[in-house]
Amino acid sequence: MKLSVNLNKIALLRNARGENYPDLKYFANKAIDLGVDGLTLHPRPDHRHATSDDVIELAKISKNRGVEFNIEGNPFSQPSGEFLGFCELVELIDPDQITLVPDTVDQITSDHGWFSGSHDDKLKNIIEILKTKCTSPNISLFIDNLNGVEYANEMGAGLIEIHTGNFSKAIEKNDESALLEIKSIVDLAQRKNLKINAGHDLNLNNLHYLVQMDNINEVSIGHAIIIDSLHYGFEETIIKYLKIIRK
Numbered sequence: 001m002k003l004s005v006n007l008n009k010i011a012l013l014r015n016a017r018g019e020n021y022p023d024l025k026y027f028a029n030k031a032i033d034l035g036v037d038g039l040t041l042h043p044r045p046d047h048r049h050a051t052s053d054d055v056i057e058l059a060k061i062s063k064n065r066g067v068e069f070n071i072e073g074n075p076f077s078q079p080s081g082e083f084l085g086f087c088e089l090v091e092l093i094d095p096d097q098i099t100l101v102p103d104t105v106d107q108i109t110s111d112h113g114w115f116s117g118s119h120d121d122k123l124k125n126i127i128e129i130l131k132t133k134c135t136s137p138n139i140s141l142f143i144d145n146l147n148g149v150e151y152a153n154e155m156g157a158g159l160i161e162i163h164t165g166n167f168s169k170a171i172e173k174n175d176e177s178a179l180l181e182i183k184s185i186v187d188l189a190q191r192k193n194l195k196i197n198a199g200h201d202l203n204l205n206n207l208h209y210l211v212q213m214d215n216i217n218e219v220s221i222g223h224a225i226i227i228d229s230l231h232y233g234f235e236e237t238i239i240k241y242l243k244i245i246r247k
Contacts, residue, residue, distance in 0.1 A: 001211055001245045002037035004070050005238070006199075006222025007058070011041075012049040024050075027234065028058050029065070034238045038068030038096070040220045044103075045083045052084040059093035070097040070220065072142075075126045076119070087126065091133045098130060099161050099197070099220075101142040113144035113163045114151055127156045140197055145181070146188055153192045160189055161197040161220070164210075168201035171209065179209060186215050204228060207244050219245070 010027050014020060028039055039062050041050040055071060062069035071090060079085035090098055100123075102114050114123075131137035140159035141152040144166075152160045162185055170178035182198075189196050195217045198210055203224035210216050221241065228237040 001216055002068070002218040003241055003245050004038035004040045004068065004218055004220045005031045005036050005225060006040040006042065006072075006220050007031075008042055008049040008222055009226040011051070011054055015047075015049060024054055025057060025061060028061050030234065031238055032061075032065045032067055034235060035242055036067065036238065037218070038062065038070055040070040040072060040099075040222065042072035042101070043083070043086075043089065044073070045077050045080045047081075047083055052082060052089060055089050056093055059095060062096070068096040069093070070099055071095045072099040072101055072220075074103050075100050075123065075130070087130065087133075090130055094134050096136055097138045097140060097159075098134070099140045099142060100127075100157075113142045113148045114155075115144075115147065116151055120155070124155050131156075138195075140195075143185075146185060149185055149188045149192060149194065152189075152194060157194070159195040159197060159217075160185075161199055162186075162216075163200050164198050164202055165200045167209075168203070168206050171206040176209075182210070183213065186213060190215060204240055204244065207241065208247075211245055211247065 007024055007027060010022055011024055014022055039058055041055050041058055043050045043055050059069045073086045075086055077086040127139055130139055138159060139157050140161045141157045142161045142163055143152055144163050149160060167178040167182055186196055197218040198216050199220035202219055202221050225237055
């Protein structure tokens, strides 16, 4: 399993003061120094945390340092003000991975996966276009359930990212039945020859359950890493997550 660190929350802290402090590039390099496999940013049109410039700079750092860069976002997000547009950013940076998420501008966080609707043809067309824009067109769809796996396959994605919010809430209540649902999603994705990633609300207390499944390619973690950093410091927190993943 690989660890991709989402640095959106560090960008959010920086934006709160209108200065370059904390420095996103410093923490990107620090995470790479500590051995993470990749970096993730999810720029939104309002630039409330990661900006278009952040995406460009961290994609460049990732390429220079030999780690994966994953850009997340809604593929329908058009250029607006200083936001360059999602597909436009993809073309500029040539990322290693593209995770498509059906969030809206006013969502606090990504709270659901893709499902079939009037956007189907448009999404499928965008996925085909994005494949032509990247050297390694690893395109993932954020999904919730078995229907999401089928949908990702129909849309032409090569990966899924399982939205693990419900799983995380269940584990917090000592309810391990959610593992069966994750396992069924993983099994179906494997039968469809889709690679499997996971993300949302993963933390030091629940990550080991996914590690034990042994079929999940990558986890993307951001919020919990920053919260844990308040207790342990950024460096020690990254080390703790890597120890769980690489047992």
